[in-house]
Amino acid sequence: MAILEVNNLTKRFGGLTAVNDLSFTLNESEILGLIGPNGAGKTTVFNMIAGFYKPDNGRVVFQDQDITGLKPYEVCRRGVARTFQVTKPFLDSTVLNNVMVGAFMQAHNAAEARDIAWKALETIEFGDRADAMGHEINVPDRKRLELARALATGAKLLLLDEPMAGLIPSEKGHIIDLLRKINQEGFTLVVVEHDMKVVMSLCPRIILMDRAMKLVEGTPEEVCSDPKAITAYLGEEYAARDPEPRR
Amino acid sequence: MKQRSISFNWMAVAFVLAIAMIIPFVLEKHPYYVHIFILVFLFGYLSTAWGLVGQSGQLSFGHAVFVGLGGYTSTILFMDYGVTPWVGMFAGAIVATLFGLIIGYPTLRLRGPYFALSTLVFGLILQTYVVNTQMLGPINLRGAMGLLLPLKNGGDAPAVFQFATKTPYYFIALAMMVSVVLLSYLLNRTRIGSYWTAIRSDQEAAESLGINAGRYRLLAFLLSCALTALGGTLWAQYFHYINAERGMALSLSIEIVLVGVVGGWQTVSGPMIGAMIIIPISELLRAQLGGGFAGLHTLIYGLILMGVILWLPKGLNPLVMRGLKWLGDRLWSTSPSVRTPEDSGR
Secondary structure, three states: OEEEEEEEEEEEEOOEEEEEEEEEEEEOOOEEEEEOOOOOOHHHHHHHHOOOOOOOEEEEEEOOEEOOOOOHHHHHHHOEEEOOOOOOOOOOOEHHHHHHHHHOOOOOOHHHHHHHHHHHHHHOOOHHHOOOEOOOOOHHHHHHHHHHHHHHOOOOEEEEEOOOOOOOHHHHHHHHHHHHHHHHOOOEEEEEOOOHHHHHHHOOEEEEEEOOEEEEEEOHHHHHHOHHHHHHHHOHHHHHOOOOOOO | OHHHHHHHHHHHHHHHHHHHHHHHHHOOOOHHHHHHHHHHHHHHHHHHHHHHHHHOOOOOOOOHHHHHHHHHHHHHHHHHHOOOHHHHHHHHHHHHHHHHHHHHHHHOOOOOOHHHHHHHHHHHHHHHHHHOOOEEOOEEOOHHHOEEOOOOHHHOEHHHOEOOOHHHHHHHHHHHHHHHHHHHHHHOOOHHHHHHHHHHHOHHHHHHOOOOHHHHHHHHHHHHHHHHHHHHHHHHHHHOEEOHHHHOOHHHHHHHHHHHHHHHOOOOOHHHHHHHHHHHHHHHHHHHHOOOOOOHHHHHHHHHHHHHHHHOOOOOHHHHHHHHHHHHHHHHOOOOOOOOHHHHOO
């Protein structure tokens, strides 16, 4: 069953088209990978779905409701939460209080929010840092904080913007395990990621974007063997050296 | 560890309050010092109320207007319509809230300095208007003359918020300040306070977590307007006089801001601590130097402010809190505490 439908989404900034006529469907409990070179428009897609940018054209339908052009907080209330590529912790609050802000979305009072926040922290295996201040934690912890906060809102769909950027491989492995766990608990995930190894192991389905357009969509194997994908990432020369050229 | 220092903080609060309860009786022969305490509480109250806006991440440079609106509303209701200021003060709060809505509604949804500029300009416009207006329809504003509170029974009439000595004003001002600080403290433990912190830390992140930033900012501002207006009534009743020249002045707005900033902007206890330090310094300097060296006290006052802003950009509040914690650790140091899981805040 489709949880999210993106139809003909387009965003222009002056003369630059950041996202051009992008459509895709996301099924419930799926992990979708959104990949592509820098500047391909991945984050802009997130910004449009999450309400930070108004699309110039196209529609976003979440759980059969049109959420195109809603404000970010309205989108979150419908059940779509996002994380940021450049993490945005509330610096002067503890980790627990950071997560509580998200938890208030589904809580009636502070005590309930605290319980929900603790549960989210435990899911992320992050409870040991609950008392640390937002400005005290390092990059991997900031990434986990983003995740815990989004989780605590009770959203069904999480848009994760490079949740592993800047991490070392062992930390990446840890986050991958966490994302799988979250997914098994019923959350649907869209993950923007650069590391192909990560995407290959995490996402059963991938969309490759390049220059504002959807270039290839399919399983990791399909995407990797597509000459268009190789061209986008490595350039024409390498595509030509493909052992089985399609020409 | 945490449990212990929290209980110490409450004991410190109780101790200070107990001292505050006896001060007016100790200083019965020195009304001038009682007057300084009343000013401390009044400004502590006004700055804490102003600080609610700061907690939501915005700056208001026009809060004197709400002092004026509160004082004017309750005083005009008393002078011309016979309404006791005890009731009139809440009418003042409503009027201030409505004016707050006019400034806040269009501007608090915008990011950037628009709100701060609007409060500044709105303050100047309203002050100029009131100073130059005798009658607004049926309402007698009395222009530049201001409102001289008619005294009932020679100023000894508790039913209309008038008292013969300074002591009742002292306790009312103290109670108001303690109440507003307590309100701010309690709000910080709820959804509202949590959202204010989030919005002022990072608005984008807050909105992505489902917070309507504009609406929560407006809430902070309107609450602040209403509370400030209540302080305006206290002002008018205590001084028996309120005029737009002083009571709605930019200089008063700035004073409220400075007390808050020096104490610790965006903290619960900061503005109160700021008032406790700034107001006595300002008053005593004026008393000592005002006669022979007119203007010198302003200069020294200004230098002290510059020093605080230069060396303590977060205000005096963290310093005071650290001092309290140090004292707490010292007083309890005989029994080394064991850190238990309960202490971790769960």
